[in-house]
Amino acid sequence: MHPSARTFPLSGRSRGSRLQVVRTFKVSGAEQVSVDLSRHFGLELTAQPLGGYLGRNELFLLHDLDAVVKVFHASAALKSAREIEVYRAVSGADLPVPRLLGSGHLGDGEPWVALSRMPGQPLDVIADDGAVDVAGDTGGASIWSAMGELLASLHALGTGSALPSGLVRDYGAMYGKIERPSSLTTRALAVVERGRGPVPPSLVHGDFSSRNLLVEGSTASLTITGLFDFERAAVDDPAIDFAMFLFKNAWDRRDRYERFLAGYSSVRDPGPDLEPRALHHLLGLLIEIEGWAIDEDPPYYRRAMEALARVLSDGLPT
Secondary structure, eight states, X not given: OOTTSOOOOTTOOOOGGGOOOOSOOOOOOHHHHHHHHHHHHTSOOOEEEEEESTTSEEEEEEGGGTEEEEEEOTTHHHHHHHHHHHHHHTTTSSSOOOOEEEEEEOTTSOEEEEEEOOOSEEHHHHHTXXXXXXXXXXXXXXXXXXXXXXXXXXXXXXXXXXXXOOOOOOHHHHHHTOSSOOHHHHHHHHHHTTOOOOOOOXXXXXXXXXXXXXXXXXXXXXXXXXXXXXXXXXXXXXXHHHHHHHHHHOTTXXXXXXXXXXXXXXXXXXXXXXXXXXXXXXXXXHHXXXXXXXXXXXXXXXXXXXXXXXXXHHOSOO
């Protein structure tokens, strides 16, 4: 999911005037969620709708449980299973992730997960106004370094039998689903198909950016309080998360990327050939975006195509 969408954080706070409705959500209904989760937890619970994104999911706040419930609609079985596996796998790690409180299926068969509500507000709301970039080296700007440190700690968990491996990033297959691929995307595929060398896999978030982070404090001193939304997580090349960060948070912002990389490197070696690996996955990400966003989220599509033209011309914007 991405910043232009109508989404809500695990803090249960809305994003006010920044929200943009892209299309009508698929609705499970707060009444149904209240009844089914009350039965599951043995408590009288009332679900407050928070929103969703492109009909792919819905979020509900359960005040009495101090929890946020995510109901999955698109690729529901795969995405819900992936989130459940990851939250279980990282439960003993020293990471600011919500606790998995429960999971199940609604009466209509849609899977859900209940997660502990985290404090803070979305970093992307703060980052968008640029305040964190002018707070100075010892102030808010260090949040980008903190993001790098957090990602390195996630990647350092390595792999294990309990971690998901079901997300295969077959960028050629993604290209094949585009009805009328642009010339830019065709050029990108040619670069991607040159391949990349083998890399020791780690647990990757899959959508690591400011929109999936919660923070507290002033712009002069921010602390990361939450990392969530693991529905794209997998055991794969860690450079995938660098590509996502570049596209969503560091485009034309070399200062952010340098802080991010320094933070990451202070915890973990990013590995060999990081730049070409990140380029490989960035091009793949942009191919994927053309496959769905042209109709579902035109502004996001236009941004991706502008980025694709820039990358094919100049390489990574760092």
